[in-house]
Amino acid sequence: MAGEVTSGYAPVDGVDVYWESRGSGGTPLLMVHGGYGTTAVFESVPELLARDRQVVAIELEGHGHTGNTSRPFTWERFGDQVAGVVRHLGFGQADLLGWSLGGGAVLRCAIQHQDLVRKLVVVSAPCRRSAWFPEVLAGFDSMTAATLAPLLRQSPLGVAYAEVAPDPDAFPSLVDKSGELLRRPYDWSDEVKGLTVPVLLAYADADSIPPSYAAEFFALLGGGLRDANWDGSLAPASRLAILPGMTHYNIGPSPKLAAAVADFLG
Numbered sequence: 221m222a223g224e225v226t227s228g229y230a231p232v233d234g235v236d237v238y239w240e241s242r243g244s245g246g247t248p249l250l251m252v253h254g255g256y257g258t259t260a261v262f263e264s265v266p267e268l269l270a271r272d273r274q275v276v277a278i279e280l281e282g283h284g285h286t287g288n289t290s291r292p293f294t295w296e297r298f299g300d301q302v303a304g305v306v307r308h309l310g311f312g313q314a315d316l317l318g319w320s321l322g323g324g325a326v327l328r329c330a331i332q333h334q335d336l337v338r339k340l341v342v343v344s345a346p347c348r349r350s351a352w353f354p355e356v357l358a359g360f361d362s363m364t365a366a367t368l369a370p371l372l373r374q375s376p377l378g379v380a381y382a383e384v385a386p387d388p389d390a391f392p393s394l395v396d397k398s399g400e401l402l403r404r405p406y407d408w409s410d411e412v413k414g415l416t417v418p419v420l421l422a423y424a425d426a427d428s429i430p431p432s433y434a435a436e437f438f439a440l441l442g443g444g445l446r447d448a449n450w451d452g453s454l455a456p457a458s459r460l461a462i463l464p465g466m467t468h469y470n471i472g473p474s475p476k477l478a479a480a481v482a483d484f485l486g
Contacts, residue, residue, distance in 0.1 A: 229285075230278075232304030233297065238285035239278045239305055243270025247338050249315045249485065251277040252302060252322030254344075254472065255398050256377040258284035258384060261319075263473035269482060276314075278305050280325060282397060284381065288390040293401040299328025306336050315485055317341035319472040321398075330419075331411045341420045341481055344427050344468050347440070348407035351433040363399030365392035412440045418457040420484040422477055424466030431462055459484055 229236035240259050249269060253261045259277035266275045280298055282288040291297075302325055306314045315338050318326035323345025330337045346352065352360070362368075369392045372378045382388040419441050423434045438444050441458040448455035461480045463471060471477055 230305045230308035232301050232308065235281045235287055235289060235301070237278055237281070237301055237305050239276050239309070240266075241274060241276045241309075242266055243272070243274045246273030247313060247315050247485070248274040248276055248309070248311050249317060250302065250306060250326075251275065252280065252316070252318040252325050253277070253283065254320030254322055255402075256283065256372065256381065256394065257319075257322070258377075258380050260380055261377075261472055265473055265475070265478045265481075268475065268478040269485075273485070276305070276309065278302070280322070282390070282394045285384050285386065287386050288393055293397045295324050295328045295401070295406065296332065298325035299330075299332045302326055302329040303333040303336055306333075311336075313338045315339045315341070317343065317481060318345065319343040320345055320468065321402075327408065327412075330415060330417055331408065334415065334417060337417050339418050339420070339485055340415075341422060341484065343422045343477065344424060344429065344471055346429050346433060347409055347412045347437055349402075349405050350407070351429050351437075353428055353430065356428045360399065360402040363395065363402060365395040368399075369395045409440055412437070415441065418459075418484075420459045420461065420481065422461045422463060422471070422480055424468055424471045425462050425464050426467045427471070428468040434460060434462065 225240055225242055227240045229238055251262060258279055266277050269275050279286040280301060313336055316326040316329060323342040327342055330340045381391060421434060421437055435444055438460040443456040443458050443460055463476045466474055
């Protein structure tokens, strides 16, 4: 049943990655939280999606139950960690969904391990750093433990972290390493063009990324470049969803997102 939750750890790349599983059947869906998040950030969405498939939510290195290390965060390592969980759990292939930071992680997984991915859902994340609004980039530039850790500790994300982290005192390190990652330039546009898996790009209409960029990302996947024909025969395999009344910070747990994802996964 969807309501029954099992959990465990996948030993991947020198870290035990925490996972929680709901439901059964179908192609498994692996879900990845945003920055500072835990499996709980999606609220009821895993339960909604687990009605007709297995849904596994994970916590990346340094987040939630998953321990921290002395090494810096990299997008490529996050992608490998997602792939490692897929392999550890014995899934031949999986569908992937990532929100914000998790969107970058699952995108890198699909780029680096395309054979493991059936369908990909990228939520509120770009494939190049410069796509974020200037004020968001400025926030990344000032993201250090000295400036943000005391404030973030009092936030819902900080409280949730402290409740489950194996070492709650590692939170300042999480802030510093997240800031270092988010300040690092990247542009994966050319690698995105090489993806052959169907992709759902989902954004809020008041996101941290402009809708014009969402259309640009979609075009890299072959979307929005021509009329789909009267019978839909020329429609791309990938999709773009702009969810109304949403922001970057509340799209992840939204039933609107769950409905779009369920329709896309089929």
